[in-house]
Amino acid sequence: MTLLADIVTVLAGLAGAGFFTAGTLGLLRFPDLRSRLHALAKADSLGLGFVSLAVLVQADSAGTAAKVVLVWLLALAAAATSAYLLAGEERP
Amino acid sequence: MIELSVASLTLWTGALLTGLALVRLLTVEDLIARLIALNLTGGGTLLILVGLAARTEPVDPVPQALALTGIVITVAFTGVGLILVRAVDDDERPSRSADGRAHGHDEEANA
């Protein structure tokens, strides 16, 4: 069981790191504000989800697991709202 | 890896940070950048404080409590600085009153 949990942690962690790298690459290379926001809000949120999954399977109690999920959901909400607000600022 | 203790690393990082931020604090003209530099100087000083605390094995709680106090005081004086910077900027900005003259020239020359 712990071997399976460790495998999931490593794979999810690698996937999360990959998504974060993709998001940062998009931030640096995309031409304008809104495409950069796509990269940040989507890729980084998914990367955070994978990293949370990696931590989740190592959690020792249901309470800790619930807190990790809560952190991810709050980060999602914050990323979405700030992306919306930033996109609204750009003069078309 | 290098044989370095956590306390020494923290002390070196804090010292470098304090040095960098202090030099910038004394040389930059923009007020907001000056406030940020002041904040970073404070952060470096707190790193030095906790670095001294990290010399013992359960990290010494007394310098940690002082660092906590330091963070709150840092935000207090940063807030006051920002209030004053806003007020200075409001006074320097030429007022768009009915007579149309710019009132801010004297203050701008002294900035």
Added chain:
Amino acid sequence: MSPETTVGPLQLSLALALIVTAAATLYSRHRLTGVVLFLVFGVFLSIYWGVIGAPDVALAEAVIGTGVTGALFGYTATVMPRPAHDRRGSIARTIAGLAGGAGIGAGLGYFLTRAAAAPPGGSGEPVGLTGQATAAVPATGVEHPITGVLLNLRSYDTLMEMVVLLSAATVAVAFAPRSDAGSSTRGGAPASEQRGPAAPPIVRGFVSLVAPVVLLFAAWLLFAGSTQPGGAFQAGAALAAVMILVQTSGVGRLRIGPAMICLLLLGVLAFIAVGLGGLVLGDAWLLLRGEHAGTVTIALECILAVTIGASLAAVFLASAGRRR
């Protein structure tokens, strides 16, 4: 969270990230870039505190240093972008500044590590106050040593810190935007404009989702400070964060009025009352001992958290509320 005494790649890379981010923040071209990099620096610093083994300071840096200071700077940098007539920094100036700062920092670091490596007592004595603090903490009524030190063993420092916050709040009250004078100074903007634009529905939804969570988190931090990392300062800053969130999103409208001024004064007054209570009950000034020490400490922490929140929110309102 137990620190390791030798430095591994995690601590080294964090320290390097701190220095690089700080240099980028200090020598950035635009105000907003510097502010955002400052936020990134705050996140790195908070993680570094956590990895070092100072979790209370990590929490405080995350909530206060990154949250409240970030909101203050962010708001100011957004409404005050750098004016065009400022002289652009040259490359030579940047390099000179970095070199000079690194030189001073290296000298300071050398002297500090030399001084820190030689403990003043005999070679067998542990350096620092850990022994005395850990021995005295059970008498304070709380289990967490940082809270015990802050509110009991070194309570005079905390009292003076509340006085510093009160001074900052006094400046905030002095510069508080007057709802009637705001319309007369800047070309007749009607008083109803003070309300700001109505919040878009996504922001209102976000605030109604997040504000109760942060309030609950603040209350939890307050009471968790007795046994785990937490305490009045982090809780107060989380309260201030909620107030700033409500104010900037336009969901609510806070004013620096008589109610807030009462909250600002409450902290120092409560602390002085506790000190005088010690004096009256036969002990010394500000000495908190005995079986009620824990209860008094927690009650005092509640009042302090409310005052800290009100002070930081008042400072934000004063810096953010002036008309353009």
